[in-house]
Amino acid sequence: MNLAEKSFLGSLIKADYLLKDTLIQPEQLECTRHKELMRRMVELKRAGKNIDLISLTTLPDLESFGGMSYLAELLSYADLEKFDGTEKLILELWKEREKRNILTRAAMNDWEIAKVIAELDKINQSKMEDHTSIHQALERVYEVPWEDQPHSKGVTTGIQKLDLVTGGFQSGEVTILAARPSMGKTDVMLHFAKISGWAGFLPLIFSLEMPEKLITSRLIASTGGFNRAKMRDPKRILTESQKNKWADVMGNLDETHMQIFDGAGQTVAEMRAKTRKLMHQFPHRKPIIFIDYLTLIQTTQFFGGNAHMQVTEISKSLKTMAKDFDCPVVCLAQLNRSVESRANKRPMMSDIHESGSVEQDADVILFLYREAYYDRDSEDHSLEIIVSKNRNGPVGTIVVNYNEHTGAIEDENVTH
Structure with missing residues (x-):
């Protein structure tokens, strides 16, 4: 029996919010019993009911799904961490089956090559959630002329001038924050x-290098x-x-x-x-994701040590x-x-590791530069935030105060 489908359905029973997120349609499952069960789940969800072992026991034809013991077995296969991967696998298997069906029908009915290609193309474009009727589209914007537009306001950076230049962090956008170590x-x-x-x-902070305690x-x-040095022994210091x-x-x-x-890697x-799970735990807060840092993200494929392809895959999936x-x-x-060998050590685009795709995919690229880092005797406590790419606005340099002993960042305009 199909293990991926068992894990998929088990995860839906364990965390029914996934049913709203999943791209899989019941008819894309292979096992008839699984198709039927998922259809029932969709019906229950539409009727505003929860999907869990309790509500599923109320199904009149429970026995045809293998009864309570089969549902409990499905639940034991649930794996929320791997849910995205399981979905992908099910979609791949479905595409393979569809492909074979099309080729069989094509051979039996002697189709033209163009028709075969068109049919095969349809499978690849089977994004399930891309349908909007014009009615829904218009309903969404019906009140717009009389409403304040909330979405255009980004998440504040806490630095006035930076907010002015970038509009804050915008939904759907990727900001790359790059600098030399320390x-x-x-x-x-x-x-x-x-x-x-x-x-x-x-x-949400995904720290792939620094442990949570630090x-x-x-x-x-x-x-x-x-x-910071005092944090090693607060009681004494x-x-x-x-x-x-x-x-x-x-x-x-x-x-x-x-x-x-x-977690590393x-x-x-x-x-x-993890993000999806927390969005359901905090429905009234919109997430903002921080990742430290790019090249420590694991890729799903092995690119034979080709760092450029690896970074390309990562930067595309961050944008998605x-x-x-x-x-x-x-x-x-x-x-x-390469920064270190130049007279002017302010960073440039080409200094980002394998920068090509990052430069393309990122909406905003910020570089950090501190004169004091290179000149130990410098009294200058400022940190330059260099806006090097800004899809929706100007580029330029913003200066903030940085206390390297406490790690505090302060807007230059702030006076104490």
Whole structure:
């Protein structure tokens, strides 16, 4: 019996919100019993009922699906982490079956080559969710002239000038934040994450390099204005007044609702599955996804060490994720060493590892540069955020204050 289909249906019983998200239609399943069962699930969902073992036991013809024991067996095959992969597999198998059917019919009825190709093409375009009637389309925009447009406003970056230039982080857009190591990338990302959380969004951080404990410690240091070195032994090193601030810092950070995933080598499919799950846990908060960093994302295919193809696949799937979830994706990237050999060490597009596809797919590219990083005696605490690509606006450089001891980022306009 088809294991992928068992895992697929089991996952739907375990987390019925997936039924809304899935591309699979009942008729694309191979096993007749599975087709029927999925049809029933769709009917129950349409009627506003939950899909779980309890509601499925009320089916009048439960026995024809193998009864309660078969449903329990399906549930044991559920695997939410791998749901995206299972879907893909089922679609591939369905395409193979369809292809064979078409070729058989073509041979029996002596079809023209052009007709065979047209029919085969149809299978490949079988995106199931791309249908909108004009009625639905018009219904959606009927009230527009009298409504404020919420979607054009991006997620604030907490840096006024940067918001002016980029409009904040926009839904469906990918921002690449790139710099040399130790330039402050992670601090800037955590700053963006905090600000977006306080603004009512749901910041999801996929940290492929830094463990959660270190991220939490950095968040506390930058929010409380504590020197990072003190975080190694707060009891001994923090002053009394800093200890008195501790509870407030905790309370403030808790309000961001930030979610941290620190597994190494996550794939975009895994990030999608985790994002989807959290979107259902926090239905009133729109997600914003932060990934640290690009070349640590695992690809599903092995490209025989061809880094360029690997980066291309990753950057395309980040863009798809931003569009599918209609949320901003901010991904960090390392720059290669070529920067160091130039007199002017401010980064350029060509400094991004395997930059071709990233340059194309990203909507916004930000580089970070600190003079003090290269000149140890410099008193200059500023950090330049260089907007090098901006699909919907101007490019240019924005200067912010950066405290490398606490990791805090502050708008230059802010006075204390």
